[in-house]
Amino acid sequence: xxxxxxxxxxxxxxxxxxxxxxxxxxxxxxxxxxxxxxxxxxxxxxxxxxxxxxxxxxxxxxxxxxxxxxxxxxxxxxxxxxxxxxxxxxxxxxxxxxxxxxxxxxxxxxxxxxxxxxxxxxxxxxxxxxxxxxxxxxxxxxxxxxxxxxxxxxxxxxxxxxxxxxxxxxxxxxxxxxxxxxxxxxxxxxxxxx
Numbered sequence: 001x002x003x004x005x006x007x008x009x010x011x012x013x014x015x016x017x018x019x020x021x022x023x024x025x026x027x028x029x030x031x032x033x034x035x036x037x038x039x040x041x042x043x044x045x046x047x048x049x050x051x052x053x054x055x056x057x058x059x060x061x062x063x064x065x066x067x068x069x070x071x072x073x074x075x076x077x078x079x080x081x082x083x084x085x086x087x088x089x090x091x092x093x094x095x096x097x098x099x100x101x102x103x104x105x106x107x108x109x110x111x112x113x114x115x116x117x118x119x120x121x122x123x124x125x126x127x128x129x130x131x132x133x134x135x136x137x138x139x140x141x142x143x144x145x146x147x148x149x150x151x152x153x154x155x156x157x158x159x160x161x162x163x164x165x166x167x168x169x170x171x172x173x174x175x176x177x178x179x180x181x182x183x184x185x186x187x188x189x190x191x192x193x194x
Contacts, residue, residue, distance in 0.1 A: 005047065011037045012047055013061060016054045021102050025055060025110045025117065055117050062100045063124050083139065084189035088182060091161045096168065104169045129158065140193070150192040157192075160185040 003011070015037035019028040030051060034044035048054045094100070103121070111118045133154040140151045150156060160181065167177040178184065 009047055009057070012039070012044065012054065013058050017058060017099060017102060020055070020106050025051070025106055026113050052117070056120055058099070058103060059121055059124050062097065062103055063094070063128050080190050080193045081186070084186045084193060087136075087157065087189060088161075088185045091158065092182065095161050095165050098173060101165065101168050101173060104165065108169070129155070132157065145193070148192065157189065160188065
């Protein structure tokens with residue numbers, strides 16, 4: 001069945017993620033990805049010219065889940081707790097999605113075999129982190145909170161969620177490091193935003 005690219009590409013990416021998970025990036029073959037999503041090899045190449053292109057699209061998809069510019073503005077419309085909850089909810093959705101956990105699991109053992117993929121992940125992650133930090137910094141400035149620990153070290157926003165991501169990567173998605181981690185993250189942000 002012929003599908004529009006908007007429908008077919010997600011199928012290809014899902015199939016590729018399964019193949020990369022099963023075999024590793026290096027051992028996965030375009031033939032296997034095509035077969036898993038019900039395409040001929042030529043059909044797959046009509047959408048992606050290489051495994052690298054598929055992997056980059058997976059990275060893009062996994063990191064482009066949130067429009068950080070939509071963050072509520074401190075003091076303008078939302079209180080500190082509302083901003084903290086919004087931020088933690090979006091970070092949780094973006095970084096603890098099963099796809100992201102799977103990609104992190106793939107990148108760790110493959111890092112020496114596919115350094116270009118790891119570099120792409122690093123660049124994309126840094127771009128998105130800078131975007132989040134810029135929005136938070138702007139939010140702090142707009143609310144008159146220019147000299148706070150969070151303004152000086154905005155990466156602190158990400159630290160708890162990165163800890164949970166690492167936990168899930170190592171121990172599996174069902175295990176939680178602390179059943180109250182989400183609430184603790186919100187409470188920490190409230191204190192840092194105050």
